Amino acid sequence: MKMIQTSLCILVVLLTVSGFPMMESGVESKKGIDYLAINCRKHNAVLTDFGAIGDGKTSNTKAFREAITKLTPLAADGGVQLIVPPGNWLTGSFNLTSHFTLFIQQGATILASQxxxxxxxxxxxxxxGDARFASLIYGSNLTDVVITGNKGTINGQGKTWWVKYRSGGFKTISRPLLIEIIFSENIQISDINLIDSPMWNIHPVYCKNVIIRNIKIDAPIDSPNTDGINPDSCTNTIIEDCSVTSGDDCIAVKSGIDQFGIATAIPTQQLSIRRLTCVSPDSAGIAIGSEMSGGIKDVRIEDVTLINTQSAIRIKTAIGRGGYVKDIFARRFTMKTMKYVFWMTGSYKLHPIGFDPKALPEISNINYRDMTAENVTISAKLEGIKNDPFKGICLSNVTIALSPTTKKLQWNCTDVAGVTSRVKPEPCGLLPDKGTTMDCDFPTDKIPIESVVLNKCFA
Structure with missing residues (x-):
């Protein structure tokens, strides 16, 4: 017995010295599940406190809505947290409130009603201009909102919506999104999995100070309009450490369409996208537009891996859009199996009813550097607008290895102007080589959201 006691004591000392068990973000500790957030909360509640049943069949729409209603008065007193425990929680649309955290535990799935x-x-x-359904999780005019978890899941059950859309439904009505937050500030969406959204997955609109991190998004590669993350008319946003497999653009940067976006005039600006992994055979890793009529500027994109993706960064616009796309900076891309590497489109002809043909977009100061690609069909398709060329395009240190089925014309360029350096295959004549010492710009400063330090919180 003495030998056993001595051995146990030595084991305890060794574990203590080694620091085991380690307490990592999103794992259990003596205080609960620890995680990182812009703010921690004084008050806590569990979804089952409001009569919810996690059997995947019972509707919990009333429970989610009642929980938010009853917790809202507490939010001003140090904030409130609603925990979704393990189970399958079927629900329709519900709204969030300010100073609020929705925490989805590992093993918990919020199932979107069909x-x-x-x-x-x-x-x-x-x-x-579109009529639209409310998203599954929605918020408007809020401040200090966190949607997070330790790898809990939101399942949009989108198949029935996709089938109806393909059969001609929803032509004038936008299908529900999984998460949409509008006219709000200080937003965090992190550490959850999103599956099979009926349409777009995450859509912050007219927001400031947005953090989107550690999100995994999955939808079939032929699912319609299942964009991953769409920052739209937002200022000071960071999207980092995310993985998207989708039937549409992995990230789509937007700011409104045609006369609606021009009149609203709220740009997307100060956007950082980093450490993204994307699979989307029919769409872009990062799309800019086509809805860009409010303007898009100061976008920094770096450390991106694209696998079996139609194009890397696709700038999409058209006559009638107005607005601008300028000061775009991208570096350190690794690409495997691409139809295009560089793609700019000035004739994207999706318009709502009526548009001003005199509203021409401005595309300028586009910088791409330090990129490698293999198994590529077409190096670039750069199509500006006649009498409104895309200007200030810069490409440097880019190596593209072609596929066995490559097209003969590798650089298809019209109505564009810019420069290149150390780019293979050799670019088109509208992008002349400026020698081996030139590098395209990438900012050395940070946007404000990159300096935010998150707090360790507990659920």
Missing amino acids: DESEYPMIPRLPSY
């Missing part, structure tokens, strides 16, 4: 009546119709966005 009943259209569970999604109310809400007013169109000022910079768009």
Whole structure:
């Protein structure tokens, strides 16, 4: 017995010295599950406190809505946290509140209802013309909102919506998104999995100070319009350490369409995208536009891995869009199996009813550097607008290895102007080689959101 006691004591000392067990973000500790957030909360509640049943069959729409209603008065007193425990929680649309955290535990899945009546119709966005369903998780005019977890899941159950869309439904109505937050500030969406959204997955609109990190998004590669993350008319946003497999653009940067976006005039600016992994055979890793009528500027993109993706960064616009795309900076891309590497489109002809043909977009100061690609069909398709060329395009230190089925014309360039350095295959004549010492710009400063330090919180 003495030998056993001595051995146990030595084991305890060794574990203590080694620091085991380690307490990492999103794992259990004596205080609960620890995680990182912009703010911690004084008050806590569990979804089951409001009568929710996690059997995957019972509707919990009433429970989610009642939970938010009852917790809202506490939010001003140090904030409130609603914990979604393990289980399958079927629900329709529900709204969030300020100073609020929705924490989805590992083993918990929020299941989106497939009943259209569970999604109310809400007013169109000022910079768009479409009627629309409310998203599954929605918030407007909020401050200090966190949607997070330790790898809990939101499942949009999108198949029935996709089938109806392909059969001609929803032509004038936007299908529900998984998460949409509008006219809000200090937003964090992190450490959760999103599956099979009916349409776009994450859509912050007219927001400031947005953090989106450690998100895994999955949808079939042929699912319609299942964009991953769409920052739209937002200022000071960071998207980092995310993985997207989708039937549409992995990230789509937007700011409204045609006369609606021009009149609203809220740009997307101060956007950082870093450490993204994307699979999307029919769309872009990062799309800029085509809805860019409010303007898009100061976008920094770095450390991106694209696998079996149609194009790297695709700038999409058209006559009638107005607005601008300028001061775009991208570096350190690794690409495998691409149709295009560089793609700019000046004739993207998706328009709402009526547009001003005199509203021409400005595309300028586009910088791409330090990129490698293999198994590529076409190096570049750069199509500006006649009498409105895309200017200030810079490419440096880019190596593209072609596929066995490559096209003969590798650089298809019209109505563009810029320079290149150390780019293979040799670019088109509209992008002349300026020698081996030139590098395209990438900012050395940080946007403000990159300096935010998150707090260690507990659920």
